[in-house]
Amino acid sequence: MGGLVLVLWGIRFFAFTLHESPKFLVGRGRDKEAVEVVHRVAEFNGTVSTLTVDDLRAFDYGGEKAATTPARRRWKVIKEKTRMFDGTHIKPLFETPTLARSTTMLIAIWGLIGLANTLYSSFVTYYLSTRGAVFGDGSVYVTYRNLVILSVIGLPGPLFSAYLIECRPLGRRRTLAISVALTGIFVLAATTARSSTVLLIWNCACGFTTNMTFSVLQTMTPELSPTRSRVTGIAMAAAVHRISGVMAPVIALYANLATAVPIYIAGAIFLVAAVMAILLPYESRGRASM
Structure with a gap:
């Protein structure tokens, strides 16, 4: 590189x-x-x-x-x-009650996912090591091999979500809800890992569904923002996503790293975000952008 x-x-x-x-x-x-x-x-x-x-x-x-x-x-x-x-570009995002609810929920979903992702990825190995998990060879070869595997497994995620978001029974909201919910389930399941191989399997599953999630979010966010404020909406969502990621260590420290609470919180946050995705007021599949 x-x-x-x-x-x-x-x-x-x-x-x-x-x-x-x-x-x-x-x-x-x-x-x-x-x-x-x-x-x-x-x-x-x-x-x-x-x-x-x-x-x-x-x-x-x-x-x-x-x-x-x-x-x-x-x-x-x-x-x-x-x-x-001066707020000129922010006001259209909240111009009507329904649009305000849509914008608020969409930004909240970005924030929750950013928080949960960081919380899980930063502390899962520490938690598992306190539970007697044996990760074996931590050589440079194994580390980069696992990174390559995770990257390759995650590649089909956006392609799969691209197909699902155009399917009539699913659309954007349900595809987002499914991918986020599955990520939460895999995060919770990762707490059962006691070896590097098992953890890699769960992380591959998380990587696949996480890539699905971000693909759908990056499709929906511009579509659900009014044209004149589209970039502002995207920027606000991205900013909240990054800021919430910074808050993850604070939550983990207060939740006690010696327990499974940080990982359980991450899984629960993903599930909450999935419910919010279902409750979004707009489904943009088959419709012109706002």
Whole structure:
């Protein structure tokens, strides 16, 4: 992986010429450089640009023309960038009671799954070791072999969910509920493992259904968010997913790592998320996005 990154790094510097954004340059008062970049891009595309610095400065920068100083331009850029946080894009996600319930539940599902996933994956081996589980050879070979197995087993998950979400009896909600519920069941079943092989089997099952779950969620989230606020809805769900994952260690510590409680909590959270998936007010299968 590290070698591939270095190769791509070399390609970026030696095989491509990447110019700075003219918008960035203008925002910092570097008009001459911005015009040069426009000319180079035009030349690369087989055409000629007649843009000059005077032409660029003739435009109205929000009511501030050529006399605008670089500092004032930078302040204007900051104001434009922070304008997105005024709530304009959030309000449509909660415009009606049903839409508000849908958005809230969908974000909650993302959060619950992020919490349960982290809670299980971070503490299952520690819990099992306190119960006398023998994991045998912990060599680099076995570790990477198991990672490859988990990855390969998980690959068909998105393909299977892609088929199920278009089936009339199931659709998005039921497929999501089934995959999340199965993940919860496999998490609880993993507490019975007493060897590396058995734990690997349960983790493979979890990996398959988890991949199904995220495939369905990533399909539903854009579909259930109004078009003008779609990216905002996706971002809010992703943020809650990550934040809830950070909370997992706190829950595990307060629940006592010497007991099975953290794993049971993770399994129960998955089952709660499955019930919430069934209760989502919208089924987007066969319908245009909102």
